[in-house]
Each structure stands twice: as C-alpha cells, then as structure tokens.
Amino acid sequence: xxxxxxxxxxxxxxxxxxxxxxxxxxxxxxxxxxxxxxxxxxxxxxxxxxxxxxxxxxxxxxxxxxxxxxxxxxxxxxxxxxxxxxxxxxxxxxxxxxxxxxxxxxxxxxxxxxxxxxxxxxxxxxxxxxxxxxxxxxxxxxxxxxxxxxxxxxxxxxxxxxxxxxxxxxxxxxxxxxxxxxxxxxxxxxxxxxxxxxxxxxxxxxxxxxxxxxxxxxxxx
Amino acid sequence: xxxxxxxxxxxxxxxxxxxxxxxxxxxxxxxxxxxxxxxxxxxxxxxxxxxxxxxxxxxxxxxxxxxxxxxxxxxxxxxxxxxxxxxxxxxxxxxxxxxxxxxxxxxxxxxxx
Numbered sequence: 001x002x003x004x005x006x007x008x009x010x011x012x013x014x015x016x017x018x019x020x021x022x023x024x025x026x027x028x029x030x031x032x033x034x035x036x037x038x039x040x041x042x043x044x045x046x047x048x049x050x051x052x053x054x055x056x057x058x059x060x061x062x063x064x065x066x067x068x069x070x071x072x073x074x075x076x077x078x079x080x081x082x083x084x085x086x087x088x089x090x091x092x093x094x095x096x097x098x099x100x101x102x103x104x105x106x107x108x109x110x111x112x113x114x115x116x117x118x119x120x121x122x123x124x125x126x127x128x129x130x131x132x133x134x135x136x137x138x139x140x141x142x143x144x145x146x147x148x149x150x151x152x153x154x155x156x157x158x159x160x161x162x163x164x165x166x167x168x169x170x171x172x173x174x175x176x177x178x179x180x181x182x183x184x185x186x187x188x189x190x191x192x193x194x195x196x197x198x199x200x201x202x203x204x205x206x207x208x209x210x211x212x213x214x215x216x217x218x219x220x221x
Numbered sequence: 222x223x224x225x226x227x228x229x230x231x232x233x234x235x236x237x238x239x240x241x242x243x244x245x246x247x248x249x250x251x252x253x254x255x256x257x258x259x260x261x262x263x264x265x266x267x268x269x270x271x272x273x274x275x276x277x278x279x280x281x282x283x284x285x286x287x288x289x290x291x292x293x294x295x296x297x298x299x300x301x302x303x304x305x306x307x308x309x310x311x312x313x314x315x316x317x318x319x320x321x322x323x324x325x326x327x328x329x330x331x332x333x334x
Contacts, residue, residue, distance in 0.1 A: 037321050038321040038322070052259075055258055056255065056258060056259060058258070059254045059255055059257075059258045060251065060255070062289070062290060063247055063250065063251065063288075066244065066245055066247075066288050066289045066290075067243055067244055067245065067247075069244060070289075071289045071319050071321050071322065072289050072290055073290065073322070073325060074289075074290035074291075074293035074294040074297070074315070074322070074326075075254075075290060075294065076254075076294045076297065076298070077290075077293055077294050077297045077329065078325075080297070081325075081329075105324065105325045106321070106322075106323065106324025106325050107321075107325075108321075179255055183251070198244060198284065199244060200283075
C-alpha cells in the first residue's frame, strides 16, 4: 500500500513538473507589476497577402481577453474613433510611445497584432496563420506580453492531439474556416496570459509554468 | 493509510476536474460580429442587435453581467440608427458596469449633448 502511494506521488510529480518551463511570474514580470485592466485593441498590422484579414481578424480579438478577466474597449466604437484619429494603420506607431494614446482612451495597455502569415494551400486543404501579439503598457511603454501563434488548420485529418481537437470543436462551425483558424490562434496564444482583474484567478497564477514564446499547433475540424 | 490515500485521490480528482464556468457567455457574438464586419448588411445588423439584447438581458457566465464593451457598442449602433436617447442610456450603462471605460465613453457622449 505504501509503495503504491509512493509510486502515485512520484508519477504525479513527474507529470506535473517534467518540462522545466519558467514561471509566469518570471516571464511576464512587467505585467504582474503593472496589473493592467483596460486594453485598447489596435487595428491588426497585416503583412500577409490576404487583404481582408485585417478587419475580419480585428473583431475576434476582444472576446479572448475578456474571458481572461480584462476589460477591452468596445471594439466597434473604438475602431470608429481610431479611423477618425487616422490611427487605422498601427504599423506607423509600432515604435512610438503609447502614453498619449493611453490618456486619450483612458486605457492601461494597447494591443498590437501582426498578421505575419495567412495562407491557404489548396493541395493539403490547409490554412496557416502566424500571428504575433504584443501588449504594450500605455503607462510606461514596457512590453507586458509578447507571443507568437503559428496555427495550421487542417480540414482533412485528425490531429491526434486531444487538446487541439477539443479546441477545434469549441469554435463554432458556422464560421468560415479562415476565421476559425484565426480564433484558434487567439485561444492558444492568449491562453497563456496571466489572469486579469475580473478573473477569480487574478494574482494567483504566478507560479504556473509559462508556455514558450512561439506556439505551434495543428488543429482539425 | 488507506483513508489517506483515498483523500489524496479524491483531492486530486476534485482539483483536476472542477469545470469552471467562463466569466462571460458570449452566445452567438463571434458569428454575428464577423458577419456584420464582413457584409454590414441589414440582416447582419439586426442579427447583431439580437445578440446584444441577449447578452444584456440574459447575460449568464460566472459574472452574470453584460460582457465588456457590449452596452457601449450596442448604444453606439442605436445612435447611428437615430435612437439617440436609448443609445446614450446604454453608453452610460457601460460606464456604470465598467468604470474603467468612463474616460473614453464620456468623450463619445459629449458629442451628442
């Protein structure tokens, strides 16, 4: 009996601690210090060849942040104002200070997203997106979160990855495949951001392991 | 000993399997806002309004309040449609639910004074 217990504990420890990933506290130190609550999502920077990717992807960014406990500025209204302020092209101020923008909108942080890749291969019926997410403080200009998601949606095969299959199934099938893959990329990549103030886990996830900077996944549907 | 083992297993099972409700239930928002951004057609607008109404009147989720941005975006949509009073009311509601939106939303409200 005692032996069994030891085995059980050893297995438990081994499975939970096997990869020596740094903690979230160490990886996202600036974010834990600043505790941002409100986020302004800037229009995505589109470096892919897919022209309409920008507007369509933009509307998918608010939901995952709210589910993590953050406040996101009303997306449709914010987009109107950003256009009025000639801030539709976020690439222009990628390296500028965000403090003034922060004061104008009354936000703690701004989110830059860069669509590096948005391609469809007809042969393997795959869609691949590679998106970078960078949350920048509107108080100190520090980088609070910077992650890259590289997600391929395969329409023909099963991934063999239970977790990926589960997430693939979570996203509604009524959406077009191209938007499904963008949303999957959000779920994977933003899943690692520490909990925000509206979450019951706020301030309690610092010792959890942080995922690597670049996420790569293949999902099926 | 056996009892201890059982407690350990039960404890592990409880922490591993407790399904937590998401903070908000976004209902059909994803599809509705996607269709609205893509086409902007009459039908996509009325469908988005239907979703907004559900999100406000029957919020659900563990917080059971309208999710961030919903009241403000809906309010602004109504203002554009000419329903100024109801629209403004919703914008104010956003600032009550989420005080961190006040700086931004008040600037919008000023335009319709």
